[in-house]
Amino acid sequence: MRSIAIAIAGNPNSGKTTLFNALTGSHQKVANWAGVTVEKKSGTHRAGDQTLQIIDLPGTYSLMARSPEEILARDFLVHERPAAVIDVVDAANLERNLLLTLQLIELRLPLIVALNMVDVARGRGQRIDAAALARRLGVPVVETVARSGKGLAELVQAAIACAQAGPNGAIAPQYGAELESAIGRIRAGLLEDSGLRALTADGGGPYPARCLALHLLQGDSALEARVASAAHNGLLALLVGQREQLEAALGEAPSEAVADQLFAQASSIGAAALDRSAEQTRTLSDRLDHFLTHRWLGIPIFLALLWSVFQLTYSAAKAPQGWIDAGFAAAAEGVRALVPLPLLQSLLVDGVIAGVGMTMTFLPQILILFFLIALMEDSGYMARVAFLMDRLMRTMGLHGKAFLSLFTGFGCNVPAILSTRTLEHRRDRMVTILVLPFMSCSARYQVYVLFCAAFFASHAATVTLSLYLISVAVALGIGRLLRRSLFPGGGAPFVLELPPYRLPTLRGLWIHTWHKARAFVQRVGTVILFGVVVVWGLYTFPRQVPLSRDFEHEIAALESAAQGAAPGRARALGRRADELRIALQQEQIEGRYAGRFGKWIEPALRPLGLDWRIGVSLIPGFVAKEITVGSMAVLYGAAASGDQVEDAGIHSRLVRKLRATGGLTPLAAYTFLVFTLLYIPCLSTVGVIQKETGSWGWAGFSILVSLALGYAVAFTVYRAGTWLGLGQ
Amino acid sequence: MALDWIDLVLVALLVGAAAAQFLRHALRSFRPPACRSQSSKLLQIQDRR
16 A cells, blocks of 8 residues: 655645545544644545555645745745645635746646536636646646545546656746746756756756745745855856846836736736626625724724624623632532631631632633624624724734734733744734733733622723733834834734634534633643642741730630620620720731731832732632632632622622722722733743743833833822822 | 641641642743744634624
């Protein structure tokens, strides 16, 4: 049995991955391409006595080696020389997809075109003559619908036949007299130089000489460096000379002239094969886009949608949140009844159940939020938002593609920073990495939910939206500053495809939401659990605290005096005893490690209207922001028994305690939310900043800038609010 | 007295278990980014578009 390697190439969104999945089924292996986190998928397909090794290349619009994906795809095809290449072409976007096909033809590999999604094209009234297309391209064309499996058997047979027949694509793209003569001269220069000849197919190397000449002429820096190390200076001088000559003759850079020529040929080949007579001129997507991407209405519509998402999240999560809350409260009662050992009981009830239970009550919120965001993503609406934001992002010095990273940052900053690897220019990457910690991640969202319930119950969605807007404004503002000071210079062009709107599948939405839920519960069981246990320890030890007076003796004396006293006097004595009890608790808490530390940092928090307990809960937030709410539950004794309140849940008790004993005004609460939003990237984010920028300096820079900025913005909010008379 | 010791030992065991669980998770997260990294997720998003 023989095995042959078949690579699948194609534009993003051409159905490449669907085709790969349909061919390989569950026989897939997912790894990373060496050195980069771009996914490398390979799998096997059996066809008769042959095993096909299928490699799914990253989706690219060209092979011009501008992005990591393009470099990978090109290097794989050139150096690994698979037995055949399947180029997946989106039939509904034929002309644009043919651009890559023409570049693949230049590589002189056995090539087959899978004319995919012909059903979608037909639905739009487009009819493509596959035979005419095959004649024009000089390569076999097979019509497929990867989603339903139509045409796949024929495609596999064509790929096997192609692999046996060897390179095809007899018709090479033509670039016009000036470009062709320059390509010819560079090609001759390559073949004359013994060092460089070895790089070309004529000298036994991987590149067809014409293709190498073409890529060099277009200014492929990676290839140029390779050539420079293998060649005499003559060729580099020839290259520079040819580029200058062409630029003078054509009035544009050779790379642009080549792209123009390719596009003209792709258009002419596409037009010859395409019958548009029945095409619909204005689809439903177009009509929707008229409003949703409107110059003035687009952003207000987006903000209104975002507000509705928060509103829906708050109202729909209320009931399940109550059930989880009641469940943990019952667990606390159970442990109290079953565990007689005081320290163990305190650890389980005041530490684990209070902290973990508190965090778990946010599960419904997280699920609903991510479900709604997945709905926006899968329907194709998020691509429109990227389009709407592009102009604003550009004005603020961020690359349009960075919007996708910033949006990922709303979920978690760590993967968002990793995703900046798709940005081509280092300065674009650096600016995006450094502003990403300001994006309000879902861990911070839990603090908003808690505080909105306690202080802004009737305006929860508006307050939350305002925090998200502050987060975006700060990120964009810092982006602009960084771009003007540390990372000046132009950016790479941004191509964004707006797919037609589609109805998301329940399966897709479920997968998105399920992954988030699993990750959340995993974090609660590991990071949060440990965090709240540490906070509990700081809050519980040392057990013996030196007191300013003998509280217990005084309380006992007051209680015994109250027993024999008249009702009025007994009530007064009882009140006095309660005051002493509160004072005792206060002194005990302030004497423990958490209290001592809190008192130490309190002077810094007072100007923001915050007390020491809030301050202490912010510290573990550096490890993971979710620990903040868990820590508050521990520090405010949310699971403590004995307080006579009708609400039994941990969440509802903490909400009440924050309002009653926290000493916070709504203004101070909002200031705290602003500070939480900005004050420091969590430990994982700092780690990934260091890894991605390769410098601890930048990680430290990120910490210092966010601390200073968080403090400054929170201080401004608090002072401005007080000045406006909102401090009551 | 004996009960106090049992109390303390049980608490220490639980804290140790929580710390071990945390460390295991932390070590796993600091491995090189897995293939299902968000950069590939981003590509998938772009793919869908």
